[in-house]
Amino acid sequence: MMIEIKDLTVGVEGVEGNILKGLSLNVPAGEVHAIMGPNGTGKSTLANVLTGRDGYDIKGGSASFEGEDLLSLEPEERAAKGIFLSFQYPVEIPGVPAMTFLRASLNAQRKRRGQEDLSAPDFLKLAREKAKLLKVKADMLKRPLNVGFSGGEKKRMEILQMAVLEPRFAILDETDSGLDIDALKVVAEGVNALRAPDRSMLVITHYQRLLDYIKPDVVHVMAGGKIVDSGGPELALKLEAEGYDAYEGAAA
Amino acid sequence: MSISAQIPTPEALPHRRMEAWKWSDVRAALAKTPAPTGTAFTPLALPDGVVTLRFLDGVLQDSPDLPHGVQFDEAGKADFDETLPMAALASTLAHHHYALQISASLSAPLCLRITGQGPISIAVTLAPDCTATIIEDHVCAGGFANVALGYDLGKGAHLKRLLYQQGDASAVHVVTARMALGEAARLDQFSLGFGARLSRLETRLSYQGIEAKARLNGAYLLDDDRHSDQTFHVDHDVEDCTTRQLVRGVVKDRANGVFQGKFYVGRGGQHTDASMNHDALLLNGGACINAKPELEIYADDVACAHGNTSGALDEHALFYMRQRGLDEAGAKALLIRAFLGAAFDDLKDEALHDMMLAPVMNWLEAAL
Numbered sequence: 125m126m127i128e129i130k131d132l133t134v135g136v137e138g139v140e141g142n143i144l145k146g147l148s149l150n151v152p153a154g155e156v157h158a159i160m161g162p163n164g165t166g167k168s169t170l171a172n173v174l175t176g177r178d179g180y181d182i183k184g185g186s187a188s189f190e191g192e193d194l195l196s197l198e199p200e201e202r203a204a205k206g207i208f209l210s211f212q213y214p215v216e217i218p219g220v221p222a223m224t225f226l227r228a229s230l231n232a233q234r235k236r237r238g239q240e241d242l243s244a245p246d247f248l249k250l251a252r253e254k255a256k257l258l259k260v261k262a263d264m265l266k267r268p269l270n271v272g273f274s275g276g277e278k279k280r281m282e283i284l285q286m287a288v289l290e291p292r293f294a295i296l297d298e299t300d301s302g303l304d305i306d307a308l309k310v311v312a313e314g315v316n317a318l319r320a321p322d323r324s325m326l327v328i329t330h331y332q333r334l335l336d337y338i339k340p341d342v343v344h345v346m347a348g349g350k351i352v353d354s355g356g357p358e359l360a361l362k363l364e365a366e367g368y369d370a371y372e373g374a375a376a
Numbered sequence: 377m378s379i380s381a382q383i384p385t386p387e388a389l390p391h392r393r394m395e396a397w398k399w400s401d402v403r404a405a406l407a408k409t410p411a412p413t414g415t416a417f418t419p420l421a422l423p424d425g426v427v428t429l430r431f432l433d434g435v436l437q438d439s440p441d442l443p444h445g446v447q448f449d450e451a452g453k454a455d456f457d458e459t460l461p462m463a464a465l466a467s468t469l470a471h472h473h474y475a476l477q478i479s480a481s482l483s484a485p486l487c488l489r490i491t492g493q494g495p496i497s498i499a500v501t502l503a504p505d506c507t508a509t510i511i512e513d514h515v516c517a518g519g520f521a522n523v524a525l526g527y528d529l530g531k532g533a534h535l536k537r538l539l540y541q542q543g544d545a546s547a548v549h550v551v552t553a554r555m556a557l558g559e560a561a562r563l564d565q566f567s568l569g570f571g572a573r574l575s576r577l578e579t580r581l582s583y584q585g586i587e588a589k590a591r592l593n594g595a596y597l598l599d600d601d602r603h604s605d606q607t608f609h610v611d612h613d614v615e616d617c618t619t620r621q622l623v624r625g626v627v628k629d630r631a632n633g634v635f636q637g638k639f640y641v642g643r644g645g646q647h648t649d650a651s652m653n654h655d656a657l658l659l660n661g662g663a664c665i666n667a668k669p670e671l672e673i674y675a676d677d678v679a680c681a682h683g684n685t686s687g688a689l690d691e692h693a694l695f696y697m698r699q700r701g702l703d704e705a706g707a708k709a710l711l712i713r714a715f716l717g718a719a720f721d722d723l724k725d726e727a728l729h730d731m732m733l734a735p736v737m738n739w740l741e742a743a744l
Contacts, residue, residue: 175699178691199698208699215696219714225697228710233701268714285700 125191126324127151127174132185134166134173142183143169145349151293155320159328159333160360161346162368167328168212170346171297175209176202189293197209201230204236206292210282210299217269222281225269226251226288233289254287258314274309275302283314294318295326300334312337332364347371383409383520384469390461395516395705398546399666400605402462402548405574410546413616417542420513423727426482433492434470445480445506454497454526456554459609460580461739462526463552466495470524474498485509485536485728493519497526504530504558509728512539512618515548525553529561531585537565538728540735547601552578557617560584566723567594568732570739571602571631576619580725582611583645584601593622593719597736598631598663599743605634612650612678613642626712628659628743635683637682638670645675652682657689659708705744712740 127150134144143166151157161167172179174187187194187206198206217225231241234276242250255265258280268280279299286294296315300308315325315338327338335343335357343360345353345368352371355357384408390396391403422428429448430437444447451473456463467473476486476498488510490496502508514523521543529535533670545550549572557563567577581590596604610619625633635654656665669682689711697707723729 177695185437198703199695200701200703203699203701211696211699215535215693217693217697217711217714219717225700225710228706229700229702232703232706236701240415289700 125150126153127187127189127326128191129187130185132173132187133183134169135181135183137179137181138218143349144173147350148166148187149344149351151324151326153324155341156325156327156338157342158340158360159326159344160330160332160363163330164202165346167346168297171209171295171328174295175199175207190326200232201236204233208286208289208291208294210279210286210294210296212298212301214270216271216283218271220269223251223265224271226285229285235323242249251288254284257317258284258287259310262285265335267358276307278303279303279311280309280314283311286317287314292322293324293326295327295328298330299327300329300331308334310339330362335360345371386466388465390534390542394443394525396607398602398634399632400574400576401575402550402574405548406520409519410573412547413545413608415517415544417515417517418735419489419515420487420511420731420740421538422459422487422511423485423731426487426511427484428487428489431490431492431496434472434496436472436474442673443482443484445478446482446486447477447479447693451475451476451499454499454524456524456552460524460552460578462522462550462576463497464577466522466524466552467497470495470497472496476500477503478506479503481507481578482509485511487513487688489513489515490521490523491515491517493521495522495524497524499526499528502530502533502535506530507534509536509538512537512551514539514541514549514551516543516547518544518547520548520707521550523551525551527553527555529555529557529563531558531649532560533558534562535564536728537563538732539565539567539568539577540732541567541575541577541604543570543575545573545602547572547575549575550578551576553580555579555581555590557581557583557585557588560587562586562588563590564722565592566720566732567606568735569604569606570735571596571598571604573601574603574605576607578607580609583614583617583623586614587616589618590620591722592619592621592729593722595716595719595736596625596633597739597743598625598633599629601630603632603634605636607634607636609633609638609640610650611640611642611743612645612648613640614644616647617645619648619652621652622719622722623654624716625655625656625664625665625666626652626659626716630662630664632664632666635665635667635669635684637668638672639680639682641671641673641675641680643674646677648675648678649682650678650680654684655715656686657685657712659689708744709740713737
């Protein structure tokens with residue numbers, strides 16, 4: 125199993141109560157799973173906990189990547205193993221050109237995996253090739269990362285990073301938010317191009333729309349801090365038609 | 377020459393009850409002289425072709441061949457008034473007073489490498505319409521060093537002054553410069569300080585002629601218990617002068633960074649265009665920044681602005697960068713380098729830019 129999450133119970137440090145309440149979820153290699161659910165149900169918390177953000181109190185359960193415990197690793201160690209998060213709100217980093225950042229990231233991961241640095245010309249070639257696929261202009265790569273980028277540009281830059289870093293397990297947190305339909309198509313094409321037998325994805329979304337373009341193998345419904353239902357793509361359509369009301373009881 | 381003989385009597389020293397010295401109490405710092413901690417110092421990696429004048433304990437060490445148009449001699453005492461008390465002391469107590477006269481434009485920088493202890497005074501004159509770059513490499517490996525510099529820029533002259541300061545954690549290291557700019561003269565200054573037990577880099581500039589321009593950028597990086605004070609005073613009392621300033625600092629551990637900037641615009645300073653900016657990053661809770669930006673304006677048709685900020689590294693940005701694979705130190709280094717970069721951007725000469733950035737990169741590698 126690529127990702128195996130068992131009874132994960134998580135709160136915010138220093139705050140009583142839990143956000144994730146015994147969440148269990150398995151994602152096999154090569155599959156794309158979607159998590160849908162109402163706002164405030166802990167979808168982003170799940171993404172943050174899997175990638176190692178500070179500030180959470182993990183009270184129980186486990187999360188492993190190919191059988192190895194994830195939760196004890198630093199964020200950068202997880203990244204080097206191939207865990208990638210496309211952020212709901214990508215951070216602006218003034219003064220650091222996107223290209224510089226991306227190359228530093230890739231080489232930091234390679235170093236941790238015992239691989240040689242990618243040379244500047246090789247990197248440039250790789251980045252340009254991927255940028256073209258995602259319709260990211262060369263001048264955007266020279267600008268400070270995400271500074272002054274539109275919502276759509278930021279999301280395209282996230283997927284570009286994913287394409288360059290070639291993760292094993294990618295979490296896409298509300299990648300559709302703030303995108304118009306054209307940008308959504310570009311982003312979805314970029315994501316679809318990355319589907320591979322040894323790569324899994326977890327697509328977190330509030331709306332079904334994204335799943336028209338990124339077809340999931342499995343759809344999970346999350347409510348009240350856990351997975352309350354799972355099914356095929358048709359489950360997303362049902363949710364779109366009926367809303368989350370049916371799950372309100374299950375969440376309690 | 378014993379060291380104690382070079383320390384002035386306490387009464388002569390500025391102290392914390394004086395407004396301009398309240399965060400840099402030289403008198404208290406010199407009341408005790410701890411043993412040097414043996415910090416290793418790396419001299420600046422100078423670009424090719426730079427001629428260096430070396431000074432140790434206030435004395436010139438050698439007499440290199442100087443470029444055409446450059447004269448270097450012993451000279452009479454320089455006058456500094458009570459506005460620059462440490463420079464006045466240096467000039468009073470120095471055994472040697474030097475004069476550097478530049479009467480032709482120089483194709484390569486000159487370097488003044490000033491090491492050791494004690495007082496020294498150097499007066500630099502740049503003749504009208506001449507262009508020169510002077511690199512000051514100041515190292516104080518322990519004890520007390522007190523450097524007084526005077527710069528006179530003739531009409532239309534253009535000086536690039538690059539100042540690099542390193543001091544031992546036990547040292548008291550003061551470098552004071554008085555700058556006079558003639559009509560349409562231009563100064564591009566960049567001061568980079570790594571602090572000491574007490575270090576003060578002070579620049580007091582006055583515009584003597586109209587349409588002169590100065591850029592006073594700087595950076596400081598401090599760790600452990602180091603202190604660094606960058607103090608500036610700019611007198612605008614003639615018309616149409618332009619001053620730009622951006623100083624950025626990083627402090628960690630229990631270090632203490634001080635920025636004092638004062639732009640004075642007298643009645644004669646119509647059409648002054650001046651802006652002062654200082655921003656500091658505190659890397660942890662025990663570090664400290666004291667900043668005092670001041671504008672004092674008596675002319676009614678001027679544009680003056682100042683901004684002053686201090687804050688911590690952006691936690692969201694740090695997590696974002698670590699999620700992409702950078703380790704914590706690498707992520708911090710990239711953010712800090714970007715933060716400081718704005719102050720370095722005005723060093724247009726690539727060789728000089730890289731020369732000044734190299735010690736910053738070393739510091740980031742060692743301190744993070």
